[in-house]
Amino acid sequence: MSAPQIQIVPSVLPADFARLGEECQSLEKAGVDRIQWDVMDGVFVPNLTFGPDVIAACRPLVDVPFEAHLMVVEPDALLPRYVEAGCEVLIVHAEACRHLHRTLASIRDLGASPAVALNPATPVDTLRHVLDLVDEILVMTVNPGFGGQAYIDTMEPKIAEVRAMIEMSGRDIDLEVDGGIGPATVSGAAGAGANVLVAGSSLFRDPEGRAHAVSEIRSIATAAFA
Numbered sequence: 001m002s003a004p005q006i007q008i009v010p011s012v013l014p015a016d017f018a019r020l021g022e023e024c025q026s027l028e029k030a031g032v033d034r035i036q037w038d039v040m041d042g043v044f045v046p047n048l049t050f051g052p053d054v055i056a057a058c059r060p061l062v063d064v065p066f067e068a069h070l071m072v073v074e075p076d077a078l079l080p081r082y083v084e085a086g087c088e089v090l091i092v093h094a095e096a097c098r099h100l101h102r103t104l105a106s107i108r109d110l111g112a113s114p115a116v117a118l119n120p121a122t123p124v125d126t127l128r129h130v131l132d133l134v135d136e137i138l139v140m141t142v143n144p145g146f147g148g149q150a151y152i153d154t155m156e157p158k159i160a161e162v163r164a165m166i167e168m169s170g171r172d173i174d175l176e177v178d179g180g181i182g183p184a185t186v187s188g189a190a191g192a193g194a195n196v197l198v199a200g201s202s203l204f205r206d207p208e209g210r211a212h213a214v215s216e217i218r219s220i221a222t223a224a225f226a
């Protein structure tokens with residue numbers, strides 16, 4: 001197992017939707033490791049966001065990898081579309097997949113990197129029989145659907161439980177957290193074992209700019225994770 005790398009991943013949910021291409025270029029310039037598209041279907045979560053064509057339009061403008069956080073029910077039919085749109089990582093919710101094992105395997109078959117997300121109430125044991133299929137586990141630190149929500153710090157023992165499960169497996173699986181992540185909360189999440197930090201509001205609202213937000217979150221996470 002190699003040592004997990006700290007990665008900073010902005011959510012584009014708070015971005016200016018009238019200038020998404022420029023926003024992706026600005027995020028890449030700010031030094032992010034990946035860009036997360038919060039895909040919402042209005043059924044799994046009470047919000048509606050990006051189709052694959054929106055992502056495909058932005059793909060040629062930057063080199064940084066894209067991940068699609070699919071907050072959609074039964075995502076199987078959509079998987080090829082988001083891979084064709086240029087997403088290297090596809091995150092599906094365990095709660096939204098009737099056949100999670102098959103869905104994760106099909107993401108790998110499409111040539112993308114499979115990841116699975118758990119909502120706050122979903123137990124870690126849900127992952128026990130799919131660890132061999134994933135490159136990343138996302139522990140939600142808010143209930144999905146909207147940006148700008150408060151970080152749920154009671155998720156920290158759950159993050160630690162997932163980190164212990166990953167260590168026991170001997171597999172190189174990233175542990176991502178998403179929701180309310182910023183300078184005031186990242187040390188708790190990284191200290192519990194998260195190495196991939198999704199930040200939306202805190203990154204876009206930093207008065208000193210996005211590059212400052214990226215480097216501040218990265219340095220706090222690096223110190224806490226060690």
Ligand code: DX5
Nearest residue numbers: 011144145147148180200201
């Ligand atoms: C929830 C969204 C948000 C977003 C990050 O469904 O996925 O978590 O990515 O938003 P902030 O960082 O503003 O909580």
